[in-house]
Amino acid sequence: CAFRPSRCWSNTSAGQTPYVYSFRRNMDLPFDIPSLSSALGDDDGSPQPSTRSIMLLPTLITAILTIKFVGPAIGLPPLPVLQRRIRPLLHVALFAGLALYRAVTIYSLVRRTVNDDVEDSELVSSRVPLSIDLRYYGLLYVLIQALHDVRGNILADLSRRPFMSSKYVDVFLSIVGILVNDVLGVIFLRTTLSTLYSIRHLSPSEIKDNAVQSAYEFASENIPYVKKEMAKEEEKMLDSIEKSLKDPNRTITKRLPSQGRGTKQLIAELQKRAKTENEKWQKGLVSGTVYSGESDHTDLLNTVYAAYSLSNPLHADIWPTVSQLEAEVVSMTAGLLNGGDESVVGATSSGGTESIVLAMRSAKEYFGRVRGIARPEIIACSTAHAGLDKACEMFGIRLVSLQADPVTFELRPYDVRRAMTRNTILVYASAPSFPQGVIDPIAELSDLALKYDVGLHVDCCLGGFVLPFAKKLGFDVPPFDFGCKGVTSMSCDTHKYGYATKGTSVVLYRNRALRQAQYFAYPQWTGGLYATPTIAGSRSGGVLACAWASLVALGESGFSSRAKTIMETAQYIAEKVASIDGLYLLGGPPKAMVVCFGSKEFDIYRVGDAMSKRGWSLNTLQRPSCIHLCVTLQTVPHADKFVSELQSVVQEIKLEGNQGNEGKKEGNAAVYGLAGSLPPGPVASLLKIYTDATLTP
Secondary structure, eight states, X not given: OOOOEEEEEEEETTEEEEEEEEEOTTSSSOOSHHHHHHHHSOTTOOSOXXXXXXXXXXXXXXXHHIIIIIGGGGTOOOHHHHHHHHHHHHHHHHHHHHXXXXXXXXXXXXXXXXTTXXXXXXXXXXXXXXXXXXXXXXXXXXXXXXXXXXXXXXXXXXXXXXXXXXXXXXXXXXXXXXXXXXXXXXXXXXXXXXXXXXXXXXXXXXXXXXXXXXXXXXXXXXXXXXXXXXXXXXXXXXXXXXXXXXXXXOOOOOSOOSSOOOHHHHHHHHHHHHHHHXXXXXXXXXXXXXXXXXXXXXXXXXXXXXXXXXXXXXXXXXXXXXXXXXXXXXXXXXXXXXXXXXXXXXXXXXXXXXXXXXXXXXXXXXXXXXXXXXXXXXXXXXXXXXXXXXHHHHHTOEEEEEXXXXXXXXXXXXHHHHXXXXXXXXXXXXXXXXXXXXXXXXXXXXXXXXXXXXXXXXXXXXXXXXXXXXXXXXXXOOOOSTTSTTOOEEEEOTTSTTOOOSSXXXXXXXXXXXXXXXXXXXXXXXXXXXXXXXXXXXXXXXHHHHHHHHHHHHHHHHHHHHHHHHHHHHHHHHHHHHTSTTOEEXXXXXXXXXXXXXXXXXXXXXXXXXXXXXXXXXXXXXXXXXXXEEOOTTTGGGHHHHHHHHHHHHHHHHHHTHHHHXXXXXXXXXXXXXXXXXXXXXXXXXXXXXXXXXXXX
């Protein structure tokens, strides 16, 4: 976007003083207001669209619709894929074309300067007064004029200096002005298009949430009354958490003791605390949390951990066995999920969240940065694990969250296809999802991923060591692993149904290139050549050894028998829950280990609170309001007890009727009732207060 100004002089008592630009109609591209209007409208400068302008929009629309609807029939890829592939080439072509054109014009100007054939009107001009009436032209014209002034005023100031009087210097300044104008034009155009793209792809709910969040942050920081009330609520919440979570008679150690405590006394105190706290899960009254708990298996893991408690896989030269064990854990896990593709590789991590974070980093590098996508997007269902939100927040990825099917609670392929853009790098699916325990239609999503040339991650943290065996046993398990060709990564927790010590998970990739995209490598660090496969540098070799020991000790037969028991128990409990008047299953009969239920007659959170009073610890969920039980080996012996007590609780609540709904709510009913009535901002603040309380002695 270049312009060649000419000088216009006025006679004043101080001599010739430049005061305004004038423009010639044969310049490269008009950048002043009248010429811009003329270029966009009729030749008289009136703001009427010309015939070319009128025809441009229908032509573009016709081309886009042709590519979108006719393209697939003639073998063209989908429009987002075409845009993604053409965009880098288009950028190169535009910049190369502009550079070539500018080089020709500069060469022409220099050559004519050497031949003394340059008119004064083609050289640098002086300061331009801003004289645009917003009533007639609007803000866009003001911005254009402002950019115009930045270039003109700088060069005008330079041109008045004594050492700038040579015509060759004037030519140089003119060339600099043209190049500055090009750069400003490109920046302005890119910024405008990026802004329009962002606005175009923001959903109404995102706009509303952003507005509410901004208003909340402003009020909580700048309005004294709001700050005061927030402080009161914080104190009340801290006090409530203190009473509900912590033993008032506990021993508190805030400072390092001057003298170390005796070993026997220390161990005795911790064993006493652990015995009290372990009783709940040992009775089988906890959803998830402890997935094995078998005494022999636990003793094995504790013994293995003691043998490698000091080891660190960062130092493979000192503990080569730990590195070997880690690689074998990955290989054994891949063998369960690779669908016959021996090229599947992976790495271990500290848990499901880190596995998700690493997979998203890999996707950003492999499908995003390499392709020049500056604003990557990931498509996921609203039921996706919160670890995905963490990853997107960490890496600056836009999360396109789609509502689950209201009946099946699955991610709908039709919605995914509609959400695809040229910035999409990955689709995120679950097998099963944490809230309702449903398995997304991985096979259909795989086809979409292949069609649109994007990644597909399957969160199999819960199902990784259950679903492969359940499928072999004949349970109704849809395709979910690397057997679906579009799946590029999976996450699978060894510390859940792999029955290993807490702190291990596995992230798998279709090939080595995808795995390398998750690595961190820093060849210029002064501390030496440094590379790690995960976020952490030092890691515990003890928990890796425990993961290996768990897999090898149980073997296929051990995992298969446990998967059979868990699946049968989950289906039995689900059948009984569905028969309880007032309750219904969310997502239908379970295809995995999660039994999720709600109610259309009463507040389901009252059921959760009543079960808590009877010693049960269930997972409270929201949007929609529901509760789930994640069946583990500890749950199996107590399935009938759970069903019996659930029936009893529901009968009590139905007898209370509306009196229970309208009375003062306590526990989760109160917490989730409050959360449902507030925007995300205040709720996030309350969650941070809760986290503060747990980190306070």
